[in-house]
Each structure stands twice: as structure tokens, then as C-alpha cells.
Amino acid sequence: MTTLTDLPNIGKKLQEQLISVGIDTPEKLRQIGSEEAWLKIYEIDPSACINRLYGLEGAIRNVKKTELEKSRKEELKAFCREVKG
Template sequence: MRRAADLPNIGPKSEQMLALAGITSLAKLQELGAVPAFCQVKRAGANASLNLLWALEGAILGIPWQQVAREHRTSLLLALEDYERDGHS
């Protein structure tokens, strides 16, 4: 099982935020998805910016977070808005 820290885009600070939220493996991150995982990190009290959302999506897809920010930004922001509107913030 791959640890979250072994994933692309996930550095020590991101690893700490994920661990605080109970997300310590690729399997858990994939199970949740980037948006729910990001919200779980925020609920756990981490001061996470949207860069973490890009990094999480990139880790799941195996692409750099910069590419996610360029190519997936709008769809992720809409998904985040929908997720939060549905009471999952």
C-alpha cells in the first residue's frame, strides 16, 4: 500500500495535513476523491489552500499539480461548491 507521502505532489506539509485528517494512503485518498479529502483536511483544522486540492487531484491522476490547476481548476471548483452546498463542508 502506497503512503500518501510517496505520491507525486504530496510534500511533508501536505502529508501532515492529510494525516491530521486520517488520510494516510493512496487507497484512502482514491476512495474519498480529491474534493471530499480536501474538505476532510479543512474540517480537521488544517489551514489548507486550494493548492492542496490541485495536489490531491494530481496525486490521484498521477499528474503534476500545476497541470491540474491549468486543466481541471474549473471542474474542481464546481465540484467543491456542489459538495459544500450538499452539506459536506
């Protein structure tokens, strides 16, 4: 079975946060999506930033966050700005 830390961009701390919000497998992360997973983390850790959101998206796509397409990064950035106000 694959664990969250087997995915790119997911270290021990982010894995702990994901598990604490009920996302304990890569499959659950893929099902919920990066935005919803980030929102759940943001509720327990208001310091969650755009880089964490990029990391989650990259993990779902199985790429490093630096390899995300510019257009997707812009979408995520707009989402993050909207949430944070």
C-alpha cells in the first residue's frame, strides 16, 4: 500500500496534517482534491500558504510542485486569495 509520504511534495508534517483532517491515503487525497484538502488544513493551520496548496496539487498529479503548469498555478493562486480574503 502506498502512503502519503510516497507522493511528491508530501513530507512528514504535511502527512500528519492530512491525517488529522481525515485524509490518510493517496486515494482519499485524489478523491477530495487539492483545494478541498488545503481548506481542511487551513482550518487547523491558518499559516497554510500557497506553496502547500501547490504541493498538494503536485502530489495528486505525481509531480514536483515546481513542475505544475503556469495556468494551474494561477488558478490555485486565485483560489487561495479568495479564501484568505
